Amino acid sequence: MPDLVIETYELTKVFQGIGQRIVAVNEVSIKVPSGVVFGLLGPNGAGKSTLLSMLIGLTLPTKGGGKVLGYDIVKESLEIRKRVGILPERIGFYEHLTPVRNLTLIGKLNGLSGKELEDRIKHVLRMVGLSEHMHKNVGAFSRGMRQRLGLACALLKDPDLLLLDEPTAGIDPEGVKVFRGLVRDLSREGRTIVISTHLLRELGPLCTHIAIMKEGRILVQGAVKEIFEDFLLKRGFTYDISLSEVADQGIVEEIKELGNVVDVQLKGRDLIVRSKVDLGDELYDMLTKRGYRLRKFTMRKPTLEDVFLYYSRGEGTNEVG
Amino acid sequence: MKWDNIKLITSFTFSDNIRMKRTFALVVLFVILFVASMRLATLTVLRRMPGLPKALIRISPQRLFLNNLLSNLALLLPFIGVMFGYDAISGEKERGTLRMILTQPIYRDEFLIGKFLGALSTIAFVILVSQVIAMGVSMAIYGIGMSMDLLWKLILFMLFSILYSISWYAIALLISVISNRTSYSALISIAIALSIIIIAPILVSVYVTMVNPPPIFTGSESPSTRQNAIRKWLMETQRLRSSLMSFSPDFQFQRLLRGLIGISNDLSFQALLSETANVLLGSTLSLTYLVLMALIPLIASFMIFVKQELK
Structure with missing residues (x-):
C-alpha cells in the first residue's frame, strides 16, 4: 500500500444548472497517510460528499485529479471501487430482503461467491453486531442498524481503506456510541478510515488526522495534535x-x-x-x-x-x- | 464490460419483479383477458341467431378470438411496460440502493443492461405464463382445440407483444433515468401512455371529422350515388386517420398484428412460415417503427445514465 492512500491535487467540481453555477469543491488538495483515521470535517454543503464521490469515480471532477491507493480517480475508478470499502451518505437497501440477501448481491458484485461469501457475510454481520437480525427483512431495521449494515457492506471485501460518509447522521446516541466503538476496532486493525462528518463532537475525537472544509475549500489539514498546537500558538x-x-x-x-x-x-x-x-x-x-x-x-x-x-x-x- | 455483473443484475431484477404483487396481478389480469376473449369467440351460437349481420357470421371464431385479444393487448401492454419501467432507476435513486450498487465495482452501463434484461425477461415471463395458463383453462372449460396455425399466431402475438411492451418500458425507463422521484416518473409515463392510446385517437377522430365531414344528401340522389359518396367518405376518413395515427406505436402494433391475424388457416407449416414472412415483409414499416420506439429511448437512457451526476 502506498504511504499516501489518498492524494488529490486542485480537485474541483462545478455543478452547472439552469442559470446557476455551483462550485461544490474548489481546488482541493488533500493527503491522507496510510493507517490513520482521517476526519473530513465541515458543515452541511461544504463539499465533503462531492469530494468523496469524486474519489470513487461516482462524480467526475471538473478540474484537477487525484489518486486513491495509487489508482487514478478518473481512469481507474473501477479498481478503486474494487479495493475501497464505501459507506455512502443516505445508503439504501432492498427493504423486502434480509441483510444476508443484500450482502450477497454486494459480495457477488465484488467477485465473492460460495462458501467464501457465506463466511464473509457471517463475519461482517458479527463484526457490526447484526448476527441476531440476519434473517429479518431490512425494512424492519432502525436507522442505526441500517448504518451498521452499510458498514458491513463496506467491510465485505475486507478493504484496507474505508470511506464513511456521514456515518452517524440521524443515529441515536446509543447507536453513535456503538459506531464509534466499531471505528476504533477497525482502526486498531490497521485500516485507513476516512470519515466525512459535520458532527464534530461525535466523531472528531476518533480522528488522528483532519481536514476542515468550508464552501468547497480545505481550510486546514494535518495531524490533529499538530493542528491543535498550531491553533494554540496562533490563538x-x-x-x-x-x-x-x-x-x-x-x-x-x-x-x-x-x-x-x-x-x-x-x-x-x-x-x-x-x-x-x-x-x-x-x-x-x-x-x-x-x-x-x-x-x-x-x-x-x-x-x-x-x-x-x-x-x-x-x-x-x-x-x- | 463484465458479463457476470450483467447476469447478476438481470437475475436479481427478475427475481425481484417476480416477487412483486403487481406481477401476480398482471398474470391474473392477462389470464382473465385471454379467457374472456376465448369465451367471446366461442359463442358460436351467434351464427345461429337470426338477423345477425352477414359480415359478422363470416368471421371465424379464431379470428374473432385473436381480434378480441389484440384489442385487449393493445390497451394492456403499454401499462405493463410502464409498470416495470417507471421506477427502474428513479426507485433505486429514491431508496438509495443505486448509491449502494454504484459504489461497488460495476459500470453503469452493466447495471442498466442488467435492469433492462431483467425487465425483458419479466415481461416475457408474464406474457408466456398467462398465455399458457389461459389456453389450458380455455381448453378445459370450453373444450377448445389448439390448431397449429392458432398456436403459431399466438407465438407471434407473444413475440410482438413483448416488443411492444418493451418499447413502452423503454419510454418509462428514460423518464425514470431523468427523474429522481418515482411519483413524477409514474405520473409522466402514465400521462404519455394515456395520451397516445386513448386521447390521441379521440383527437384524431374529431379532427378528421372536421376536415372531412360526412356527405350531405338532398334526397334526389340515386342509391348508388349515395353508396359511392359514403364509400368515398369512409375511405378518405380511413386514409386521413391512418396517416395521422401512424406516429402512434399503438396503431403500428395493431396494424402489424392484424396482418398476422389475416394469415389463412389450415396451412402446412411451410406455407404458414412463407405467408408469415410475406406479412412481415409487408409490415416492415410497422416493425421498424416498433423496434425504433424501443431502441431510441433505450439508447437515450444509456447516454444520460452513464454521464449522470449522482450528488
Missing part, C-alpha cells in the same frame, strides 16, 4: 484560575509583567489569563510564591469547534505539520 492560551482568597488588583499588573500576556480578568477569587505563549509554569510559580493557595488551575483545552471556528474565519494557514 493563544487561556488559563482558568481560582484562588482560595480574594486577590488584589496588584496581581493583575504582576501577571502582565510576565510578558506575552494578552488579557487578565479578575473577578473576586477567579482569574482568567490569556497569553500568546504557554505561561502555565510561570503563572503557577508566581501565584504560589505570592502565597496564594490555588483551588483550580487549568488551561482551557480547545475543542474541534474552536479550531473550526478559528480557521473558518480565515485566521489560520492551509496546512499544518
Whole structure:
C-alpha cells in the first residue's frame, strides 16, 4: 500500500444548472497517510460528499485529479471501487430482503461467491453486531442498524481503506456510541478510515488526522495534535484560575509583567489569563510564591469547534505539520 | 464490460419483479383477458341467431378470438411496460440502493443492461405464463382445440407483444433515468401512455371529422350515388386517420398484428412460415417503427445514465 492512500491535487467540481453555477469543491488538495483515521470535517454543503464521490469515480471532477491507493480517480475508478470499502451518505437497501440477501448481491458484485461469501457475510454481520437480525427483512431495521449494515457492506471485501460518509447522521446516541466503538476496532486493525462528518463532537475525537472544509475549500489539514498546537500558538492560551482568597488588583499588573500576556480578568477569587505563549509554569510559580493557595488551575483545552471556528474565519494557514 | 455483473443484475431484477404483487396481478389480469376473449369467440351460437349481420357470421371464431385479444393487448401492454419501467432507476435513486450498487465495482452501463434484461425477461415471463395458463383453462372449460396455425399466431402475438411492451418500458425507463422521484416518473409515463392510446385517437377522430365531414344528401340522389359518396367518405376518413395515427406505436402494433391475424388457416407449416414472412415483409414499416420506439429511448437512457451526476 502506498504511504499516501489518498492524494488529490486542485480537485474541483462545478455543478452547472439552469442559470446557476455551483462550485461544490474548489481546488482541493488533500493527503491522507496510510493507517490513520482521517476526519473530513465541515458543515452541511461544504463539499465533503462531492469530494468523496469524486474519489470513487461516482462524480467526475471538473478540474484537477487525484489518486486513491495509487489508482487514478478518473481512469481507474473501477479498481478503486474494487479495493475501497464505501459507506455512502443516505445508503439504501432492498427493504423486502434480509441483510444476508443484500450482502450477497454486494459480495457477488465484488467477485465473492460460495462458501467464501457465506463466511464473509457471517463475519461482517458479527463484526457490526447484526448476527441476531440476519434473517429479518431490512425494512424492519432502525436507522442505526441500517448504518451498521452499510458498514458491513463496506467491510465485505475486507478493504484496507474505508470511506464513511456521514456515518452517524440521524443515529441515536446509543447507536453513535456503538459506531464509534466499531471505528476504533477497525482502526486498531490497521485500516485507513476516512470519515466525512459535520458532527464534530461525535466523531472528531476518533480522528488522528483532519481536514476542515468550508464552501468547497480545505481550510486546514494535518495531524490533529499538530493542528491543535498550531491553533494554540496562533490563538493563544487561556488559563482558568481560582484562588482560595480574594486577590488584589496588584496581581493583575504582576501577571502582565510576565510578558506575552494578552488579557487578565479578575473577578473576586477567579482569574482568567490569556497569553500568546504557554505561561502555565510561570503563572503557577508566581501565584504560589505570592502565597496564594490555588483551588483550580487549568488551561482551557480547545475543542474541534474552536479550531473550526478559528480557521473558518480565515485566521489560520492551509496546512499544518 | 463484465458479463457476470450483467447476469447478476438481470437475475436479481427478475427475481425481484417476480416477487412483486403487481406481477401476480398482471398474470391474473392477462389470464382473465385471454379467457374472456376465448369465451367471446366461442359463442358460436351467434351464427345461429337470426338477423345477425352477414359480415359478422363470416368471421371465424379464431379470428374473432385473436381480434378480441389484440384489442385487449393493445390497451394492456403499454401499462405493463410502464409498470416495470417507471421506477427502474428513479426507485433505486429514491431508496438509495443505486448509491449502494454504484459504489461497488460495476459500470453503469452493466447495471442498466442488467435492469433492462431483467425487465425483458419479466415481461416475457408474464406474457408466456398467462398465455399458457389461459389456453389450458380455455381448453378445459370450453373444450377448445389448439390448431397449429392458432398456436403459431399466438407465438407471434407473444413475440410482438413483448416488443411492444418493451418499447413502452423503454419510454418509462428514460423518464425514470431523468427523474429522481418515482411519483413524477409514474405520473409522466402514465400521462404519455394515456395520451397516445386513448386521447390521441379521440383527437384524431374529431379532427378528421372536421376536415372531412360526412356527405350531405338532398334526397334526389340515386342509391348508388349515395353508396359511392359514403364509400368515398369512409375511405378518405380511413386514409386521413391512418396517416395521422401512424406516429402512434399503438396503431403500428395493431396494424402489424392484424396482418398476422389475416394469415389463412389450415396451412402446412411451410406455407404458414412463407405467408408469415410475406406479412412481415409487408409490415416492415410497422416493425421498424416498433423496434425504433424501443431502441431510441433505450439508447437515450444509456447516454444520460452513464454521464449522470449522482450528488
